[in-house]
Amino acid sequence: MSHALPEAVRMRGVSKHFGGVRALEGVDLDIRPGEVHALLGENGAGKSTILKILRGVQPPSAGTVEIGGTAMKGFTPEVARRLGVSMAFQEMSLVPTLTVAQNVFLNREIKAGALIDDRAAIEEARRLFARMGVAVDPLAKVADIPAGHRQLTEIVKATSQPCKVLVLDEPTTALSGNEVERLFDYVRQLKAEGVAVVYVSHRMDEIFRIADRASVLRDGRHVVTGPMADFTLDSLIAHIIGRRSRGFSDVVRETATVGETILEAQGLVGEHKPAGVDLTLRRGEVVGIAGLLGSGRSSLARVLAGVAPLRGGEIRVKGRAVTINKPADAIAAGIALVPEDRSRQGFVAFHSVESNIALPNLSRLSDGGFVDGSKSARLADESIARLRIKTDGCRAPVRSLSGGNAQKVVIAKWLATEPDILILDEPTAGIDIGSKSEIVTLIRGLAKAGKAILVLSSELQELLAACDRILVMSDGRIAREIDRQALDPGPGGSEADALGQAEQTLNTFMQQARSEARTGTAR
Known part of the structure; x- marks a missing residue:
């Protein structure tokens, strides 16, 4: 790489204030052509604000920004695009009712004369996906494809x-292990072509695998920039959260005190998946479901919660058969779902913490058809205290909270329905490393208090930290059941090493399950 090339991104003294709130203060940041640069920090550290300035969505209050040696003089998305800045958003910008190809070229349609050339767009989209090494149907509507395919789109x-x-903002939250590998290969291609890749993720294992350098923000200020070789996992986490932490290794996983069977599901069949699942949950235990993309994890959760139709099988709660045709039936049966996509399905961002917690509890908060404000506020304050939600108060909008605290609001609103069974789909996706361990500790505490908990996650270390049993799903079926303790190696070595070894073993089981499902040899 020639040192004569200007920096791909050069920021000097960048600050951003929203009224009296300081989001960024005097940040200097350099990103080189042909490097993968990790941008790290807790939720609320200032990463999103930096990215919005870089993308031209917001102007800085002070400071300068250069792209490839050219100063950004107007801060609009179009100016940023012309200068060569492109971004794959964490909160996806796709239009669900359009096809994959239409979304790829939205506002930049390929034309033949004055008319849009749909056939050319389809072929070009197919070529772009092939370059990444993945198969996504360009003709499929975005609303009909899995979350992982939406992320790839x-x-x-x-x-x-x-x-x-x-800019890749949390690009792997919905991807399978194989798709992550394809994405990494693609990022390396772009890097070799001289593209500067800004990689934002809370998954530390990915950062150490793909990044050349990293910059850390904390409380709106630049903390450190350096080559990945200069950091250890412990030192990087210390820079991010301002104290030493071992991530998921911080979670104290006591032996579960298992009680009565709460949920029995036999032969569950959904519209497409699950495809004949038997499942048992007992009071006081956390059961995890692992599986590669398309395994049917989320489909199972949606069927149990009444969000997706049950086509066959039986669900029994506390020994009694229940009929679940809609979410209200599940809530009445004591089942609550914390959904995968919290920003679209979990909360109303512009509503207050109080109103979000009240939403599924309106019947018991109402008197004569009107919500009792004192009851609603009391429930919110109790939930804030119980889950230690960091907020300015129950009237604060959820959009003002960090990712971890917004997720606590989603958990709080469903806990307020007093469920016996709590299903959490990707409970720590897009949450910083410190908040991840806090959420998992909360899950362990809820199980200790007598809840039966089902955790679905693509992050294997999360499952290993949270769960007492782990079920491996593939092609809509349970392929294997594993006692968590069976994944622990013998004595010796650090807790982090033990967690890493257990993760490798679990990943091998998932790959075997997919292979067995494809060849028809599943047990």
Whole structure:
């Protein structure tokens, strides 16, 4: 890489204030052409604000920004795009009613004369996905494809135009292990072509695998920038959260005191998946479900919660058969679901913490058809205290909270329904490392208090830290059941090493399950 090249991104003294709130203060940041640069920090550290300034969505209050040696003089998305900045958003920018190909070229349609050339768009989209090494149908409507394919579409959309700087914001939260590998290969291709990749993720294992350098923000200020070789996991986490932490190794996983069977599901069949699942949950235990993308984890959760139709099988709660045709039936049976996509399905961002917690509890908060404000506020204050939600108060909008605290609001609103069974789908996705261990500790505490908990996650270390039993799903079926303790290696070595070894073993089981499902040899 020639040192004569200007920096792909050069920020000097960048500050951003929203009224009296300081989001950024005097940040200097350099990103080189042809490098993968990790941008790290807790939720609320200032990462999103930096990215919005870089993307031209917001102007800085002070400071300068240069892209490839050219100063950004107007801060609009169009100015940023012309300078070569492209971004794959964490909160996806896709239109559900359009096809994959239409989304990839939205506002940049390929034309034949004055008319849009749909056939050319489909072929070009197919070529772009092939370059990444993944198969996504360009003709499928975005609303009908899995979350992982939506994420890949978002990335292909961002790279469908020439760019000098590509921002990937939590790009792997919905991807399977194989798809992550394909994405990493693609990122390396872009890097070799001289593209500067800004990589934002809370998954530390990914950062150490893909990044060349890292910059850490904390409380709106730049903390450190350096080559990945200069950091250890412990030192990087210390820079991020301002204290020493061992991530998921911080979670104290006591032996569960298992009680009565709460949930029995036999032969569950959904519209597409699950495809004949038997499941038992007992009071006081955390059961995890692992599986590669398309395994049917989320489909199972949606069927149990009445969000998706049950086509066959039986559900029994506390020994009694229950009929679940809609979410209200599940709530009445004592089942609550914390959904995978919290920003779209879990909360109303512009509503207050209080109103979000009240939503599924209106019947017991109402008197004569009107919500009793004192009851609603009391429930919110109790939930804030119980889950230690960091907020300015129950009237604060959820959009003002960090990712971890917003997730606590979603958990709080469903806990307020007093469920016996709590299902959590990707409970720590997009949450910083300190909050991840806090959420998992909360899950362990809820189980200790007598809840039966089902955790679905693509993050294997999360399952290993949270769960007493782990079920491996593949092709809509349970392929294997594993006692968590059976994954622990013998004595010796650090807790982090033990967690890493257990993760490798669990990943091997998932790959075997997919292979067995494809060849028809599943047990």
